[in-house]
Amino acid sequence: MTPAGPTTRAAATATTAPATVDAGAARAAETAPAPPAALRDATWDDARAAAHLLGERMRRRLPVAADPVALDAAEGRILAADLRARVDLPGTAVSAMDGWAVGSTGHGPWRVGAPVLAGHAPTGIALGPGEARPIATGAPVPPSTAGVLRSEHGDVTDGVLRVNALAPTGGARAGAEIRPAGEEAGRGDVLLRSGTRLTAVRLGLAAAAGHDLLPVRAPAATDVIHLGDEVVAHGVPAPGRVRDAVGPALPGLLGACGLAVGSSTRVPDDARATRDAIGRATAPLVLTTGGSSRGPADHVRAALDGLGARLLVDAVRMRPGHPVMLAELPDGRAVLCLPGNPLAAVACLLSFAPPLVDGLAGRAVPALAGWTAGADLPGGGSRTRLVACAFDADGRLVPVAAQGPGMLRGLAAA
Structure with missing residues (x-):
């Protein structure tokens, strides 16, 4: 209304x-x-x-x-306590792009080794200068990685990686395309405050932060x-x-x-x-x-x-x-x-x-949204007039019929 x-x-x-x-x-x-x-x-x-x-x-x-509720049942509920990250996000330094983890900056060349895949624990084997390993988005970067060269910025011939014409000036840059551990949030950081209404995206954030159950207000x-x-x-x-x-x-x-x-x-x-x-x-x-x-x-x-x-x-x-x-x-x-x-x-x-x-x-009243009226709305004089409306084809609000105080037909069409 x-x-x-x-x-x-x-x-x-x-x-x-x-x-x-x-x-x-x-x-x-x-x-x-x-x-x-x-x-x-x-x-x-x-x-x-x-x-x-x-x-x-x-x-x-x-x-x-307050009740502990599983994530798949928590949408629309209200947090009863601050939500804190249980882990660093990300938990370790990871690649932000598909490409190659390189052991030195510049134009190469780099001898290409075994690939690094997302979901696999780091091997602990460091990259040396002149070495590279194919890496997937989200995969942990090997120790001593200088940066990540995007897949579209390099070509491999006979097991040797070189930058191509699409690469930025200077080639592989230090720290490029690497998400450091804790870039989004550190362990213990407050992600959502008590009193927050849980939306689908906020539930995804809770899952990423390591939560299976959330304390919500009954x-x-x-x-x-x-x-x-x-x-x-x-x-x-x-x-x-x-x-x-x-x-x-x-x-x-x-x-x-x-x-x-x-x-x-x-x-x-x-x-x-x-x-x-x-x-x-x-x-x-x-x-x-x-x-x-x-x-x-x-x-x-x-x-x-x-x-x-x-x-x-x-x-x-x-x-x-x-x-x-x-x-x-x-x-x-x-x-x-x-x-x-x-x-x-x-x-x-x-x-x-x-x-x-x-x-x-424990939260403020949200501001009311503003909309464009597609027709004249009845005024209320010194009173606030609540008008049941529907959207027209142009996305503007127009009043519906049958709006007497004892009627619901108009509101049912709003």
């Missing part, structure tokens, strides 16, 4: 055991950042900043589980509480009822944000039932859908007050999704209260869950 306010920007769109608070976590609270000031009718950017700060506080106050569990007498979970709804369109989407949406569903509960529009459901939740993040506005059947605000929660964000100047709330429970856990309308709920989840997870991981 694209936020369109005074400027148009493109927003990036991305069962575990319950967490418990222990004495160590309580001591860590002393070093946690101060809670953000309560924001009423906050700007979209300020609300995202508050979510990030709450995530940082949670990281310092709540225990974080996705933060999220207890989901669905509110509303009118919402049904199965079948065709009767008149006056609506089918739950948010619940089936939440596992995938939460997973894209780096979270996981811990439990899922349905609660009627009742003040005590709402408070009890939030009070029974044990996950680091509690997510409510519906009941966040100020109507006669909306009880989330009173439930949070009854539980002693600190309300950090009370409504955001955004469309859709204005009645979203963010709160901190007395034990340091977070409550994100989404509106009941499907598009508004998704817009709020994708706006505020990612920065909260960034704070949990």
Whole structure:
């Protein structure tokens, strides 16, 4: 979804055991950042900043589980500790090109000996002046190698190597085409910091550095509480009822944000039932859908007050999704209260869950990418307007149809 306010920007769109608070976590609270000031009718950017700060506080106050995971299962996970090289990269001086390892610089000639192949341990036999050995890319260079002459820069006749017309002036140069041991990284060097999201290339780096298992953070569990007498979970709804369109989407949406569903509960529009459901939740993040506005059947605000929660964000100047709330429970856990309308709920989840997870991981919120609009986007006035868009044939963003707060058809086409 694209936020369109005074400027148009493109927003990036991305069962575990319950967490418990222990004495160590309580001591860590002393070093946690101060809670953000309560924001009423906050700007979209300020609300995202508050979510990030709450995530940082949670990281310092709540225990974080870490699991060792094999490389082939670690993509997309978050490192729980710094990743250090277990070996020098490369482990020994190697040839950067196919060619000849030569024992002296210049134009030669060099008497050619046995080849040196990648994957074979160095023989320890040194090259003397006037000697050369064919060498493969990545193969360890023999002791006393002056440099490597590229294969296209030399010719061999009757077992004797000479430079040809393609060779650089001066012929074979000292240290040419040799990767020294530790050129990329030395043993013990930090390659990736804790909190880094693991991509395919980063997993390749971990493998090159000698790792088979990586310590990753378990996705933060999220207890989901669905509110509303009118919402049904199965079948065709009767008149006056609506089918739950948010619940089936939440596992995938939460997973894209780096979270996981811990439990899922349905609660009627009742003040005590709402408070009890939030009070029974044990996950680091509690997510409510519906009941966040100020109507006669909306009880989330009173439930949070009854539980002693600190309300950090009370409504955001955004469309859709204005009645979203963010709160901190007395034990340091977070409550994100989404509106009941499907598009508004998704817009709020994708706006505020990612920065909260960034704070949990100890990393900054990444800058939003900018895109070129291929059509006029509806403005939001003083509010940030979130617009579901698709790319046109020229790679520009254009708004899709059916974008009412209770609709998902447009977002499904985005």
